[in-house]
Amino acid sequence: MSTTDVDPWIDAETKVAEAPADHRAELRLWLRLLTCSTLIENEIRRQLRDEFDFTLPRFDLLAQLEKAEDGLVLGEVSKRLMVSAGNVTAIVERLLASGHVTRTALPQDRRTQIVRMTEEGRKAFKAMADEHGEWIGRMFDGLEPADIDHLMNLLGKLKTSVRAGIKRGEET
Structure with missing residues (x-):
């Protein structure tokens, strides 16, 4: 060949x-x-793009805001998404332009920006999240409930092992 x-x-x-x-x-x-x-991840990206003309990073940001009724400071969003502040700012700008979020400065510190989901953003996110659940369900449909439980247990052990390995590496 x-x-x-x-x-x-x-x-x-x-x-x-x-x-x-x-x-x-x-x-x-x-x-x-x-x-x-x-x-x-690639299938979720494709589905979000094809069905909602939306990106996974914007979906992920809305998912974080959905859990925070009072909104989130941009720095907290950056930590939760594990991306740079610059990346978060670019994503927020797109969501502001589309009407999915608002951004306001704290009165006591104008440098601190809080991002909140709009009602339109909540409706759009709910529709996407419902479909997202369906997509995941279809992709995992070949697994029995016992398989899922077993994988969850094994992945829990893996997570513990990875954290211990990282800690051992930091100690050397």
């Missing part, structure tokens, strides 16, 4: 599966998790 015959959409997990002896089981597991996460 020439390099021109290689499938450009092949994922890293498939590449590793072709030469498993070259990789530790932990690396193969990480690639499987990453592949699953990427497949799901």
